[in-house]
Amino acid sequence: MVFGALWMVPLALLPLAIGAAIDQGIAPRDTGALLMWSGLIVALGAVLSSSTVMLTRAGDRAWLHGAALMQRAVMQHATRVGAALPSKIKAGEIVAVGSSDMYSIGGLLEVIGRLTGGVVAFIVAAIALLSSTPILGLVVVVGVPLATLGLVPLLGPLRKRTEAHREEVGAATSMAADIVSGLRILRGIGGEKQFTDRFAETSQRVRKAGVNAARIDSWLSGIEVLLPGLVTILVMWLGARLALDGTISVGELVAFYGVSAFLVIPVGVATEAVHHFNEAIVAARRACAILRLTPALDSPEHPKPLPPGSFGLHDETSGLTFPAGKLTVVRTTGSDAFADRLGRYVDAPVAAGGVPLREADIDEVRDRILVAHNQDVLFSGTLADEVDMGKAVELDTALWAADATDVVDGLDHGTQEYLAERGRTLSGGQRQRMLLARALSFDADVLVLDEPTSAVDAHTEARITQRVAELRRGRTTVVFSQSPLWTRVADEVYTP
């Protein structure tokens, strides 16, 4: 903001220097004075240039930092909401907040520096005019703020329309976000045309909303010319009359012209600021909508610690007990709801070695009980980074237990292979084994596996069941599966 002011001062002084050069240098044919004033103008240029560099840097720093800060805040919060996130907000919306909205907020921060400069410009111009011709000064002091206030009535409707536009943009973003995830389905079913048509409809709604907002936004650019123009006319008209009276000199009139033309700046920056402010408010509201989301479950105020080691679980809803250190297989349908109870993704009466889960700290529950299912996501990155959870179980061991060694051997770069988002470059069975290897690598005290081998063939499943049982010996493991191969290795089998 300081740079904004610094930048304005030379600009404000420039017309005065030019007026002086004409009045004191050229008109009386005084070469010395002319060179002096010209030199001063060049000096002003140097000051202007360096303050421009600083102002630009400061403005860019403000917007970049502001934007990055907001993006980070949104991500921090989104990851805190965790499991509840996908059902509460579209993934595309979070991306939109982290991209276009981030720019909107950054844009406002950037304009603030120049807005300050505009205010300073206004003050300098007003002082210059007030000191030489008080009447003209008064016109400026009253006129410019009034001219800026002329923008206010546009704000309400503009914001409404910008919001409507942003809403449609969000819808289009979400649709575009579906393409990669849904492309296989579209391909298989021949839905490309319908999908494209629907996207086109949404895109057209974006267009209409955009035009609608522009209907008002475009007036800003008209007003940007009109309002300061009126002030200029007023100043010049009064000035011309005063010059005619002989109250002021022609040189002074030229200086006034320079000064008043320069009143365009504050009003110009003000309209620009209005535009940015409006977009930033809309963007900030979207960001706040994400920041307001809360995790599904909270920790109690005074959490009880879970028992040490590999504890057992008791689910009151089904009446089943999963003994500590044993491999229990449950042959049931609707296993996802069951698994969610055991991992406290829903509020249910489940006890861990006598401590009700709802009385424990949710972070401790997550640290020690892992519920792994087939809807888990494999993130893009190298296999080693994404599958190795950095716990006591080595990556090779986890891959071996999940019978995924052959998958890794088939990759060009082995464990350093870059896996695409959601492991899409792998086949269904390979992906499932990667998920299992990752879950095993997490080395949880209590591991709940929901249908871990539903996409692999019987031979592979047989190897997996035996190796998982071996790897997890002495640790509490719960497997939901109907497969006889799992029952064969189980310590305990429930068929509710």
Place this chain on the structure above:
Amino acid sequence: MKTTLPLAGKPAVRAWIWSVAVANRWSFLGMMSLFAAATLVGLIGPQLLGHLVDAVSTGTTTWHIDVIALIFIGVLAVHAVLRRQARFRAAVFGERLLAEAREGMVEHVVQLPLATVESAGTGDLLSRATSDVDKLDEGLRQAAPEIVIAAVTVALTAVAMVITSPIVALGMLVAVPLLVAATRWYRPRVLPKYEEALADWAEVHSSTHETADGGRTIEALRLRRRRLALNDRNVDKAVGVEWYCSRLWAWFLGALDVAYILPIAAILVVGGVAYTQGLAGIGEITAIVLYARALVEPLSEALTWMDELQVGNAALRRILGVQQIKPDPGDESAVPDGTAIAVRGATFAYSPGREVLHGIDLDIVEGERLVIVGPSGAGKSTLGRLLAGVNAPDSGSVTIGGVEVTSLPLAKRRQEIVLVTQEQHVFSGTLRENLTLPRDASDEELWDALRTVDAADWAKSLPAGLDTVVGSGGEAVAPAMVQQIALARLVIADPHTLVLDEATSLLDSSASRNLERSLTAVLAGRTVIAIAHRLTTARDADRIAVMEGGRIVELGSHDELMAAKGSYAGLVASLSG
């Protein structure tokens, strides 16, 4: 390493701009005329003021001054209205072009090879379809007209200066070498950085999307810190590049400021000399100085917008890059004779040198139920994709009724054969929109389809029935139900041949048996190729194909294969034994 979608080359960008300019020439001309008119009217104002100053210095009446002021007010009003109109037309024009760019891109993307899209990832695509389109917006809607206005203003002002006093106007030339040097220094440095920045932001969007998508996994596996660290790294990288661009830009602007002010001093000095020689009057010198000042605004506007245009150009390269890959339009004249499917010597590799299918031969007759079994990684899904014409074989052929499947136009292909995969996805939108992806259908048809797959009760329980919003951000749909939606879609698509690629594999077995029971009705009268690892599905099939290592190693009915005591018999034994 990570792959991204291609960038378009310069010729493609030029060709696109040209075609858009030609297609929209009238609205473009209209918009430009409005801008030009606004600019011209805008030039009258300073003229009037100059006239005012002249009139005052030569002595005039107050009445004359009043008239000039009133005329100026009129001109100002016209200027403001023209400017608003021009801006509005530009917005209309820009929004239309953007919609076209967006839609054209999505239309293209859905036809690209699966592997290309999937390995690029959602973020790359998403940033091209959204934030890059936004950047293009600024380039198109604002930069083009602003640059033209600025050029017109600069040209007119320069002409006015020369007319007023060619000698004094010479002072202006001081700026030229500075402007040229600054631009030559700046341009080549910043261009590659702009492209880098866009790619870096795309990376940010990619990881953001993955994080948002995988909320449950992140919470379960305590990956929050990792994801945030990754996000920080990505954001830092993008911000770093932007910050570097900002430095270049700031220095460039600083140099320009000197280039604006220097000529003013030069003009004053030259003017002073000319005045003493009697070559120029005070009024002329004043006018030239004012003109020189008036040049600053349009010149810096032009340069700023040129910069914006460069960003737009970088964005356009990304947007058009997607369209570089031309999808196969298909052969409209191809009409399959019958519905028999024949695979002859088909081979296929996803990447060169890694063949996954080695010479498959297979005949499937109408109404047959064929089950393909085998260990995971044997190439079952790949064969399914070849059969459905999602991929073309590298060598050999896959035909339906004697016509190469991939030569059939997409719409026609899906009336013949449909592939239901193990991938599960609910599109963000209403249930109705999810079901009617293959074609539009009446409510009655939709409910019939839902009943066929045992999902009608569930659909009725939704808050708004068919119009309930599901998918990301909407009503949560259980995995089993996602499969049922997929199968209901199938009923709507109504093809004569179905390829079910482990369509029920992610469900627990009893549910999948339920589903298969209800499916029997749907499958009746159709040719069905089911890819399965569960042998329960295989027993009732007409024929079973056993795949191992990219080949069909056994083919026959359950009884035949059991009698042969080969791989299949071994698999069955391992399960029941």
